[in-house]
Amino acid sequence: MSNAPHLTFDLDTAGVSRGHLIVPGGADRGELLLPVFGLNKGEGPRLLVTGGNHGNELEGPLVARRLIERLPNAQTCGRVIVLPVLNPLAVEARSSNTPLDGLDLNRVFPGRADGSVIERIADAVSRVLLPMAEIVFDLHSFGPAWDCPPAVMTHPIADADLLAKTLQMAEAFKLPVTLLWEHYDTAGMFDSWAHSQGKLFVCAEFGGGTVSAEALAVYEAGLRNALVALGLVEGQVENVSLSHNESIQTLETLVSDKLKSPARGIFEPRCSVLDEVKQGDLIGILHPMDSLSAESIGIRAPRPSIVLAIGSGAHVDRNEGVAFLARPLKILN
Amino acid sequence: MSNAPHLTFDLDTAGVSRGHLIVPGGADRGELLLPVFGLNKGEGPRLLVTGGNHGNELEGPLVARRLIERLPNAQTCGRVIVLPVLNPLAVEARSSNTPLDGLDLNRVFPGRADGSVIERIADAVSRVLLPMAEIVFDLHSFGPAWDCPPAVMTHPIADADLLAKTLQMAEAFKLPVTLLWEHYDTAGMFDSWAHSQGKLFVCAEFGGGTVSAEALAVYEAGLRNALVALGLVEGQVENVSLSHNESIQTLETLVSDKLKSPARGIFEPRCSVLDEVKQGDLIGILHPMDSLSAESIGIRAPRPSIVLAIGSGAHVDRNEGVAFLARPLKILN
Numbered sequence: 001m002s003n004a005p006h007l008t009f010d011l012d013t014a015g016v017s018r019g020h021l022i023v024p025g026g027a028d029r030g031e032l033l034l035p036v037f038g039l040n041k042g043e044g045p046r047l048l049v050t051g052g053n054h055g056n057e058l059e060g061p062l063v064a065r066r067l068i069e070r071l072p073n074a075q076t077c078g079r080v081i082v083l084p085v086l087n088p089l090a091v092e093a094r095s096s097n098t099p100l101d102g103l104d105l106n107r108v109f110p111g112r113a114d115g116s117v118i119e120r121i122a123d124a125v126s127r128v129l130l131p132m133a134e135i136v137f138d139l140h141s142f143g144p145a146w147d148c149p150p151a152v153m154t155h156p157i158a159d160a161d162l163l164a165k166t167l168q169m170a171e172a173f174k175l176p177v178t179l180l181w182e183h184y185d186t187a188g189m190f191d192s193w194a195h196s197q198g199k200l201f202v203c204a205e206f207g208g209g210t211v212s213a214e215a216l217a218v219y220e221a222g223l224r225n226a227l228v229a230l231g232l233v234e235g236q237v238e239n240v241s242l243s244h245n246e247s248i249q250t251l252e253t254l255v256s257d258k259l260k261s262p263a264r265g266i267f268e269p270r271c272s273v274l275d276e277v278k279q280g281d282l283i284g285i286l287h288p289m290d291s292l293s294a295e296s297i298g299i300r301a302p303r304p305s306i307v308l309a310i311g312s313g314a315h316v317d318r319n320e321g322v323a324f325l326a327r328p329l330k331i332l333n
Numbered sequence: 334m335s336n337a338p339h340l341t342f343d344l345d346t347a348g349v350s351r352g353h354l355i356v357p358g359g360a361d362r363g364e365l366l367l368p369v370f371g372l373n374k375g376e377g378p379r380l381l382v383t384g385g386n387h388g389n390e391l392e393g394p395l396v397a398r399r400l401i402e403r404l405p406n407a408q409t410c411g412r413v414i415v416l417p418v419l420n421p422l423a424v425e426a427r428s429s430n431t432p433l434d435g436l437d438l439n440r441v442f443p444g445r446a447d448g449s450v451i452e453r454i455a456d457a458v459s460r461v462l463l464p465m466a467e468i469v470f471d472l473h474s475f476g477p478a479w480d481c482p483p484a485v486m487t488h489p490i491a492d493a494d495l496l497a498k499t500l501q502m503a504e505a506f507k508l509p510v511t512l513l514w515e516h517y518d519t520a521g522m523f524d525s526w527a528h529s530q531g532k533l534f535v536c537a538e539f540g541g542g543t544v545s546a547e548a549l550a551v552y553e554a555g556l557r558n559a560l561v562a563l564g565l566v567e568g569q570v571e572n573v574s575l576s577h578n579e580s581i582q583t584l585e586t587l588v589s590d591k592l593k594s595p596a597r598g599i600f601e602p603r604c605s606v607l608d609e610v611k612q613g614d615l616i617g618i619l620h621p622m623d624s625l626s627a628e629s630i631g632i633r634a635p636r637p638s639i640v641l642a643i644g645s646g647a648h649v650d651r652n653e654g655v656a657f658l659a660r661p662l663k664i665l666n
Contacts, residue, residue: 018625035625058646062601065620065629088622091599091648144477144645147543209543210480211646213602266424268395269546287398289421292351292368296398312477313391313544315424 004113005124011038011081011132016072021083023124028100028117032089036129037068037082044078045230048133049223050125051083053106053140053190055090055097059206060139063219070224074233081129086121096143107185109193126193135169136194136201137226139219142208147273148309148324150218150240151205153179155186157195167329170202171250172229173222174239176274177308178250179205180329182257202226209312251326253308259323261286261316262297269310269323277301283323284310301325337446338457344371344414344465349405354416356457361433361450365422369462370401370415377411378563381466382556383458384416386439386473386523388423388431392539393472396552403557407566414462419454429476440518442526459526468502469527469534470559472552475541480606481642481657483551483573484538486512488519490528500662503535504583505562506555507572509607510641511583512538513662515590535559541642584659586641592656594619594649595630602643602656610634616656617643634658 009019016039023032049067051060064084071080085091087105089098097104101116108115111122130136142148152170157163170178186192194201206219221240227233239248261267265288271277279301286297305325316322342352349372356365382400384393397417404413418424420438422431430437434449441448444455463469475481485503490496503511519525527534539552554573560566572581594600598621604610612634619630638658649655 033623035623037625055648058599058648061599061622062620062646065601065625068625084625085599085622091622094648144543147545209645210477210541211602212480212643213605216601216646266391266394266418268398268549269544272546287395289394289418289424290366290368292370292398292401292417310545312542313395313549315388315391315427 005120005128007036007128011079012040014040014042021124021128023117023120024113026114026117026120032117032121034083034085034088034121038079039071039075040079041075041077045135045232046079046133047081047135047137047230047232048129049080049082049137049139050086051139052085052087052091053138054143055087055093055095056143057141058091059141059211059216059219060204061085061091062211062216063139063206063223066220067223076232076234078230078232080232081132083125083129086125087118089117106190107188109188109190130194130197130199134199135230136199137204137223138190138201139204139206141206142309144209145312145314146208146309147269147312148205148208149177149273150175150207150215150222151177151179152222153181153203153205154201155181155183155189155191159195162195162200165200166202167250169200169226169229172226173204174225174237174248175218175222176248179308179326180252182252182254184255208309249306250329251306251308252329253324253326257305257325258321259283259299259325260319261322262299263288263318265289265316267311267314267316267322269313271307271310273307273310275307277305277307279303283307299323338453338461340369340461344412345373347373347375354457354461356450356453359447359450359453365450365454367416367418367421367454371412372404372408373412374408374410378468378565379412379466380414380468380470380563380565381462382413382415382470382472383419384472385418385420385424386471387429387476388420388425389427389429389476390474391424392474392544392549392552393537394418394424395544395549396472396539396556399553400556409565409567411563411565413565414465416458416462419458420451422450439523440521442521442523463527463530463532467532468563469532470537470556471523471534472537472539474539475642477542478645478647479541479642480602480645481538481541482510482606483508483540483548483555484510484512485555486514486536486538487534488514488516488522488524492528495528495533498533499535500583502533502559502562505559506537507558507570507581508551508555509581512641512659513585515585515587517588542645582639583662584639584641585662586657586659590638590658591654592616592632592658593652594655595632596621596651598622598649600644600647600649600655602646604640604643606640606643608640610638610640612636616640632656
């Protein structure tokens with residue numbers, strides 16, 4: 001038993017409980033202790049909130065911490081489990097993935113008990129925590145190299161009923177953007193696995209760039225809206241926005257909406273998040289570094305779109321993403 | 334001669350010239366070619382503009398590129414030399430320093446001809462470009478892990494006359510903040526070396542966080558203001574600001590104004606850039622990751638201050654900087 005993932009405490013205890021999810025050791029490193037908070041108020045929705053899936057998206061862990069602080073005085077029914085940091089090794093390394101094995105936690109679900117440390121984390125979450133919840137909020141963000149609005153998203157789900165419920169849940173955050181995000185490579189994602197287990201799973205993409213006090217207040221309010229919608233806490237839903245967001249929109253981004261860099265160099269953004277662009281409008285410019293006479297390359301909108309996210313002046317490789325476009329979601333509205 | 338740093342072209346040519354600064358090879362890697370632009374309009378100020386001193390501060394290279402685009406139609410006298418990327422190896426690695434030798438280019442000036450690649454870059458700039466200029470603008474920024482306003486700064490200079498001229502030059506950018514920045518560790522900085530050579534040197538600290546189209550427009554306008562003040566281009570000076578900046582201020586930050594993390598963990602910012610804070614006001618909170626019961630630690634203002642820059646939710650080590658405070662500069666105004 002000591003070699004199986006387990007909790008150090010009983011989440012069925014009434015009221016607040018705290019302890020750790022034990023991820024057993026393996027060939028690459030010893031046992032890992034992930035702090036977990038639980039609040040059991042009996043009958044009602046069973047929600048799991050996770051953050052820190054990627055180590056350079058720290059809005060999630062911070063908003064999860066705030067939730068833990070507020071829930072004892074706010075939650076009126078049901079059960080909430082909060083695991084603020086899924087991947088402390090990546091957080092400490094300030095990188096998306098864990099340097100130890102180079103793996104992306106969000107591509108190895110449901111994990112392997114005899115795998116690398118990241119596969120063992122996924123295994124522990126899949127086997128110990130996921131079965132206890134019917135709804136999951138996984139708190140991500142676009143990270144420091146992107147500018148984008150606070151959003152809640154889901155990938156397409158084959159089960160149309162589950163997709164509709166998921167979009168409805170995402171819209172309940174009342175964040176500026178609710179997004180249906182087409183993605184080639186969804187195998188091993190936490191959401192795909194949770195969907196396969198029949199769970200309602202939404203993924204917050206809490207903006208990008210710096211994590212400011214203002215942004216955290218917006219994200220916290222969005223999460224609170226969702227808890228109110230679930231009936232876990234009482235209160236009024238409030239519309240939340242950052243200055244650059246005028247309205248709340250439900251958008252769709254397709255695989256073909258990801259604009260890639262035509263060459264290696266420094267990307268210069270030439271438009272802003274949530275700008276409406278026409279076909280041919282300039283999105284950004286790619287500047288090769290090796291020569292000033294080398295032509296800088298304009299990257300243009302292939303069709304009328306809304307700018308969902310734009311790269312932040314970083315050095316990029318050829319074919320690396322520099323912008324995501326989007327358009328109003330038509331299939332359900 | 335082929336083993337000494339040199340330019341591939343003659344900067345004394347009238348009008349526009351382009352080519353490379355050749356940094357000779359050494360034990361660690363071969364020759365490096367840094368693209369250089371020159372515009373010679375005869376008599377007048379001689380200005381050197383550099384960017385990309387640190388590899389994760391790309392506002393400078395982008396604004397330098399824009400300058401190269403605009404100068405041929407704008408410059409009316411004098412000479413301007415532009416080197417958009419001092420340290421392409423760090424830019425490609427997306428890190429402040431160069432992975433090859435781990436050295437900070439801004440701590441090795443004036444460099445060494447027989448040193449590592451970064452010392453050879455500093456040597457080439459010090460020996461070939463610096464003697465041709467009387468004024469230097471080195472375009473930095475706070476990088477992705479900080480929120481801070483667009484600023485132009487100088488470290489204290491022993492020569493009071495040069496300090497006064499430098500602050501005046503910095504204020505000519507008309508960016509929201511002009512800063513006198515006390516620093517323990519100025520040995521080997523580009524500015525210290527240039528000051529020792531009697532040059533007027535200002536360092537732009539073009540904000541932090543993401544490099545947005547809006548931010549680039551502000552920085553470009555600031556640089557243009559400085560060129561107008563120098564008489565290199567004709568035009569009107571304009572006040573420039575980002576939304577969070579209400580006024581233009583000249584501030585001072587002391588060594589004791591750098592607030593450090595009391596422990597390892599995730600830093601949560603609790604105030605905003607340019608906020609005025611009283612003694613004891615909460616600046617941020619440090620959350621250790623290993624336990625939810627471990628007390629989170631409040632980081633408070635030690636005295637009345639203006640928040641100059643605040644860390645952006647990153648994981649930090651004990652004693653790592655999380656905020657810089659400042660106050661109005663009194664010595665000269």
